Amino acid sequence: MRLFRKLTLLALIGFTIASIRCTKVNSEQSIPSYIEVEQFVLSTNSAEGTNSHNIVDAWIFVDDQLMGVFELPARVPTLRTGVQNIKIFPGIKNNGQSDNRVRYPFYTYYDSSIDLVPDSTVIINPEIGYISDIDIWEENFEDGGIAFSKTIVSDTNFVQDSSNPFEGSKSGIVRFASSDLFFESRTNEPLFNDFPKLGLPIYLELNYRSNTSFVFGLFNNDGSLPADAQISLFTFNPKPDWNKTYIKLSDAVSSLSTANQFDIYFSALNNGEAATPKIEFDNIKIVF
Numbered sequence: 181m182r183l184f185r186k187l188t189l190l191a192l193i194g195f196t197i198a199s200i201r202c203t204k205v206n207s208e209q210s211i212p213s214y215i216e217v218e219q220f221v222l223s224t225n226s227a228e229g230t231n232s233h234n235i236v237d238a239w240i241f242v243d244d245q246l247m248g249v250f251e252l253p254a255r256v257p258t259l260r261t262g263v264q265n266i267k268i269f270p271g272i273k274n275n276g277q278s279d280n281r282v283r284y285p286f287y288t289y290y291d292s293s294i295d296l297v298p299d300s301t302v303i304i305n306p307e308i309g310y311i312s313d314i315d316i317w318e319e320n321f322e323d324g325g326i327a328f329s330k331t332i333v334s335d336t337n338f339v340q341d342s343s344n345p346f347e348g349s350k351s352g353i354v355r356f357a358s359s360d361l362f363f364e365s366r367t368n369e370p371l372f373n374d375f376p377k378l379g380l381p382i383y384l385e386l387n388y389r390s391n392t393s394f395v396f397g398l399f400n401n402d403g404s405l406p407a408d409a410q411i412s413l414f415t416f417n418p419k420p421d422w423n424k425t426y427i428k429l430s431d432a433v434s435s436l437s438t439a440n441q442f443d444i445y446f447s448a449l450n451n452g453e454a455a456t457p458k459i460e461f462d463n464i465k466i467v468f
Contacts, residue, residue: 318465
């Protein structure tokens, strides 16, 4: 009986020690390491234009497994340890909508091997650029001319303004005199005739601020029409401060299956929304 009790006590002690060791190991394995992303840094060359961006999300992958989509700035825990492959993709609000978040297809992404240590934080501010083999058209209002012309129904047009540009020395501005009712201005750009179809990505990038609503859209023609057809794509709401947005053109262009001529336009109506309507533009980009 004494021998049985002794063996039982030894077994209990052994089980307790093993449980403590197991708890310690499991506890160590459950201590997360952290990946912290504060912001993306976009680098561009002269042909790519402004490095202004509005990247709001980080799509984080560890060894090609999606950890999630995180609004910036983000501090993300992971139980992965040791050297891991980290990929971080830039995310935007598609068409400026908070409930429509996507990876922006024209930016590169961060890709590196990082040593993840439990209870420590790795800070990564991904440096990215534009991908290669894309077309970028930009009107930044810095040159002598403007790539937009008012249509015959327009009472006013873009002018260059140096009083308070978003960046550089000038921006584009549309002002309404008291007698002006409508603004509409369009491009005449052969490059846009190369817009891809089949849902391939096409985006407008735009810095703007405005005290009134305005519209962005497409002119299009298949060569058989006496005048270009017109389709509005997006209505911008007033913004008192400079704002950067991304507007997707892909679906509209692909739906115009026979069209082979395209141009973009902006328009606004003096509808009493503001006593003196004013719209400021900078860095109008078309990327495809």
